[in-house]
Amino acid sequence: MHAIEALAGQTTRLVPVIICGGAGTRLWPVSREAFPKPLMRLEDGQSLLQKTFLRACRLPGVSEIMIVTNRETYFLAKDDCRETGVDDVTVGFVLEPVARNTAPAIGAAALAVRERHGDDATMLVLPADHLIHDLDAFEAAVARAAQAAQAGRIVTFGIAPTRPETGYGYIEVDAPIASAAIHDVSRFVEKPSADIAEMYVHGRKHLWNAGMFCFRPDVILDALDTHASAVSGPIAQAVARAARAQSDDGYSIELDPMSFKHAENVSIDYAVMERASNVAVVPCDIGWSDIGSWQAISELTKPDTAGNRVQGAVSLHDVENCFIRGETRMIGALGIHDLIIVDTPDALLVASRDRAEDVKQIVARLKTDGHQSCKLHRTVHRPWGTYTVLEEGERFKMKRIVVKPGASLSLQMHHHRSEHWIVVSGCAEAQCGDRVIALQPNESTYIPAGDKHRLTNPGVLDLVLIEVQCGEYLGEDDIVRFQDMYGRLPELAPAPQPATQIA
The missing domain is CATH 3.90.550.10 (Spore Coat Polysaccharide Biosynthesis Protein SpsA; Chain A)
Known part of the structure; x- marks a missing residue:
């Protein structure tokens, strides 16, 4: 048989x-x-x-x-x-x-x-x-x-x-x-x-x-x-x-x-x-x-006459035997050979091709230093959609938030920050305390620190909004959840302290 x-x-x-x-x-x-x-x-x-x-x-x-x-x-x-x-x-x-x-x-x-x-x-x-x-x-x-x-x-x-x-x-x-x-x-x-x-x-x-x-x-x-x-x-x-x-x-x-x-x-x-x-x-x-390294990933792309394998927007001059992968930015390369270059919105890797197996050493160092790029991308995925950190500084952070149709963030509260939501596209349902309001593009609402709130997308298209956070501590662990449709309700913990702020 x-x-x-x-x-x-x-x-x-x-x-x-x-x-x-x-x-x-x-x-x-x-x-x-x-x-x-x-x-x-x-x-x-x-x-x-x-x-x-x-x-x-x-x-x-x-x-x-x-x-x-x-x-x-x-x-x-x-x-x-x-x-x-x-x-x-x-x-x-x-x-x-x-x-x-x-x-x-x-x-x-x-x-x-x-x-x-x-x-x-x-x-x-x-x-x-x-x-x-x-x-x-x-x-x-x-x-x-x-x-x-x-x-x-x-x-x-x-x-x-x-x-x-x-x-x-x-x-x-x-x-x-x-x-x-x-x-x-x-x-x-x-x-x-x-x-x-x-x-x-x-x-x-x-x-x-x-x-x-x-x-x-x-x-x-x-x-x-x-x-x-x-x-x-x-x-x-x-x-x-x-x-x-x-x-x-x-x-x-x-x-x-x-x-x-x-x-x-x-x-x-x-x-x-x-x-x-x-x-x-x-x-x-x-x-x-097993696609275990950038060398293995590079072999999935057909090389040009100089042995270069490229993904994304790349402009080359006098470049040989390189693998270059970009996402959003144009990458220009001049007079290099035998390199691996991988660009993402918040981190760039430049490595010798014969050291592709050693990239894990960079990650180990980042983890030791407590740098968030070993764990998170600038765009972070959540069950309800994504958020992207656009800019941050002392006492403020700006995010682009995308909520999938029918999805909802948890009913939550922050101890140390207030938030301002501005709808860019789609429609939003914003709950703040006992109030529930509908928001259309170019409309906004303000969430004071300490108020229970929830954001919902009641529509059939993605909801896109800009969130501006202000406060003495802006870490992602300053979230106390009260209701959540995705099962993310750990036991309530003490409020995070500003002195422990993470980058």
Whole structure:
């Protein structure tokens, strides 16, 4: 039977589980903590998450996809899936309160899949930030993996190395690799030296670890119990105590924060794959890339005659072998070579091409210095829309706020700042204290410090307004929420003090 036909003819349910997390520090300044790598848009306008989601939807027999992501990026991931236009697949979300690496994420997903579909379902775990170009070959590899998974194996996917890559993990097998066979895994090798990686290219016993897995829920949960009890115990409590919600197009399982934070911060490779005896690998040639650095991103763009790869508005003179990516501004480059230049509205990266893997060192330094550019963009996404900081100085800040149709900010109050709202386009409904007023373009209202207030877009078009804040402290943590349609109601905390102001 053809592999794809075998997949379509399975009697057990195939449930793709997309792991959508990670800071993507090597892709700063586009990838940030609050806007991670899977949400980055490529030149064709699709995000890496959207490409992974559509790839999973394409698999025969798939009627449900589960996405594991952080609570803070849930609304962004949900919007990305909705934008694909797929409406015949149930989309569920397992929401992590904090990042705890892939073992807790996969373990929580396995408990959720078992709860919904039983122990004999087939889980296909996919990272949200990889590219796969040969979709037919991918389907065939998944079919082979699913058959082995149903037989009780923990299956990973291996890519035949085409170059001596020191930034990838490798999978070693006992016998020379045959592309159509399932191989037992001898061991995993993490990021070898250049000379050893060169040997692996020609030895026919090593594969790149693609970070994709296939197994039954009971098999992976038994493995976690055996090899990683510091993961399995806390996640079992986190799922048992989770807050669950159901809607017409999907569901969410919000893991209990107090339980989940006790789960060991460990990868599934170290927790299970390197220790279990029933691990197998499916060799596959699927046009795979993990898009782990700006060097990998650059290779998605066709070079010009001088070897330059450019995205955005760029003017070059005497430039060779550079990757230049811009967003809004014109970039001029003169007399340079072998550089990576990535421009965003609030941060600029200039790096040597051979140091692309080291961009994470810049992010680590920014985090140590407490600089917000490691976490946030100038335009910040919220469940209701976005805000962009236009200008700020001592005791004032100006924002451009966009509220989606039908969306509403929380009913909230600020201790240290007043606000002035001026509508630019669309219509607004502004609540301040007991008053509710309708605002049209070029109309405004004033919100004194200490007053409860809420902004709503009752229209069918985006609401755009300018917000002017004035006060002794303008930090984003000076928000006390009383009602919120997006579940953002933490316990009330003391008012932030001006002396602790963050930039």
